[in-house]
Amino acid sequence: MSLAMTTKTIGVVGTGVIGSGWAVRVLARGCDVVAWDPADGAEDRLREAIERAWPSATERDARIRAASEAADQTD
Secondary structure (H helix, E strand, O other): OOHHHHOOEEEEEOOOHHHHHHHHHHHHOOOEEEEEOOOOOHHHHHHHHHHHHHHHHHHHHHHHHHHHHHHHHHO
């Protein structure tokens, strides 16, 4: 069983480019994210980053699932 299937909440320390990227990725895979960043306005910036990246993240995740399901059918 993969980590994504067993873990439901992911913690992210820092919500800059890398932290927000991880947050988007795990949110798109159905997990919850708890993020911490001491910078002023960090929550607003993270929410904006997720909103901007969400369409491409969920589209990419859908393509990965479809390819995985197709590979499972050939086995």
